[in-house]
Amino acid sequence: MGWQIDTAQVEDLARGAALFGTGGGGDPYIGSLLARQALADGPVAVLDLSELPDDAHVLFVAMMGAPTVMVEKLPSLDEVIEPVRALGAHLGRPVTHIACAEVGGVNSTIPVAAAAALGLPLIDADGMGRAFPELQMVLPTLIGVTASPLALSDEKGNVAVLQTIDNSWTERIARVATVEMGCSTMIAGFSMTGAQARAGLVGGSLSRCITVGRAIADAREGKTDPVTAAVALLDGRELFDGKVVDVQRATTTGFARGRARIEGEGGTVLTLQFQNEHLVAEADGRILATTPDLIMVVEGETGEPVTTEGLRYGQRVRVLAAPADERWHCPEALAMVGPGYFGYDLPAHRFDGTVSTGAVSTGTVSGIAAAEEAK
Structure with missing residues (x-):
């Protein structure tokens, strides 16, 4: 069933996602700041995979690049939503739903910010169930979903749309562009139908992150071992x-x-x-x-x-x-x-x-x- 995410849940989401991110996915604090800013005007609707219509138009929104750089090169909300707008215009059809490419640090909360800023629902799912370093490393790749066209933006106002022959080439070209754009960019891609999203994504990712993040905090408050609590849920x-x-x-x-x-x-x-x-x-x-x-x-x-x-x-x-x-x-x-x-x-x-x-x-x-x- 659908639910809503608001500012009160962002901290638990960021903590849980940082754990599932296996060390990567970017600084969760930076992503949580963006999400709180975007959620200031109200919560975002979160839908279960089963609630997606077959003809939905789903996009991944994420940060690409080195997490070490993003600590000092903070993105803005404009930078986050520009790739979504550019890709919607390029494809000639509106985006209806936002999804996380991975549950990891900033890449679990940036899609929250994008959904809030664009007034779109978010899907309780992601493309990995964890974080991986390269663009093609998502489960939708295994069912034939293409990463391109892929849109990128940076803090200077540059926006690009790539069309490549396969997902590995999307990674190679987008990585070079990202290095030239300052080693971190905001991206949108992997255009999917609702049917493809149901087949290719890992369901329940965001709610799982919130549950684990909350359990760690509750264990600390209750003077019990938070690591033991996390291991049990994992x-x-x-x-x-x-x-x-x-x-x-x-x-x-x-x-x-x-x-x-x-x-x-x-x-x-x-x-x-x-x-x-x-x-x-x-x-x-x-x-x-x-x-x-x-x-x-x-x-x-x-x-x-x-x-x-x-x-x-x-x-x-x-x-x-x-x-x-x-x-x-x-x-x-x-x-x-x-x-x-x-x-x-x-x-x-x-x-x-x-x-x-x-x-x-x-x-x-x-x-x-x-x-x-x-x-």
């Missing part, structure tokens, strides 16, 4: 508890790439390797979890999610893992988001310690070597 497990002893991070080709080392009791060291999002968790040579399953870092006591750009030396953190939408473990999906795609010569390890039966490995370097290359 159907996941805690991988590691320790202190950040090293972070290597750089913004290259429009991504925040690098690794973090976390030292636990007895000197055991967990290494996290990331490209915007955490991709591999490895402890003393043993792989604990890999993409596409979710690897999440939270503050040790408060349970607040920590993004990859927010990792700092000396932080006490806990690392969690949870299952991805099962569609991500089919061979076609693993070829797009599995470890091999990112250059790690290993199969996809599920959060529970098993190896995905659909595992595809196309990489030629080890995880450690890939991290060294990202320095």
Whole structure:
């Protein structure tokens, strides 16, 4: 059933989405500021996937680029809605619904701002069930939905509409444009019908984020462990508890790439390797979890999610893992988001310690070597 989102729910949404974002998706605080500004005039209607008419015209709205840049390069509401307007004009038909490409930090709240500013309903769903770094890495790609035409805008007033031959080329060209436009842009694309959205999206994403975000806050207020509360709702497990002893991070080709080392009791060291999002968790040579399953870092006591750009030396953190939408473990999906795609010569390890039966490995370097290359 449909519901409404207002300013009172934005904080819980941002917190939960930052957790599901697996370290990426952008700073949730920035997105929440935009959403609160847009919601000042009233709430936004949120619809279940089942309520979408077949002939609906659905667009993803998101930030593209390096989250590290967006911390200082704040977007405006005009920048958020310009791509939607440009794409509607280009396609010659009005946009009827807004959806999240991913549930991750700013990319869960920017669509709220877009829907509020444009007076359009938002869908309680997203394209991943988590966050991934590249444009084509959404479940609608697997059912033939095209990313282009794709509209981009920046803070200077530039607006562009791309038409490409496939979703990988959309990513390549849009990434170059994004770097030239300041390493972060607002985008709108993946034009879908209601029927395609029902087939390709992960339902209930926004309400799930709000539930998990609220549970973390409630546990803190009730003097119980917020991390345990989050793990229970995620159907996941805690991988590691320790202190950040090293972070290597750089913004290259429009991504925040690098690794973090976390030292636990007895000197055991967990290494996290990331490209915007955490991709591999490895402890003393043993792989604990890999993409596409979710690897999440939270503050040790408060349970607040920590993004990859927010990792700092000396932080006490806990690392969690949870299952991805099962569609991500089919061979076609693993070829797009599995470890091999990112250059790690290993199969996809599920959060529970098993190896995905659909595992595809196309990489030629080890995880450690890939991290060294990202320095």
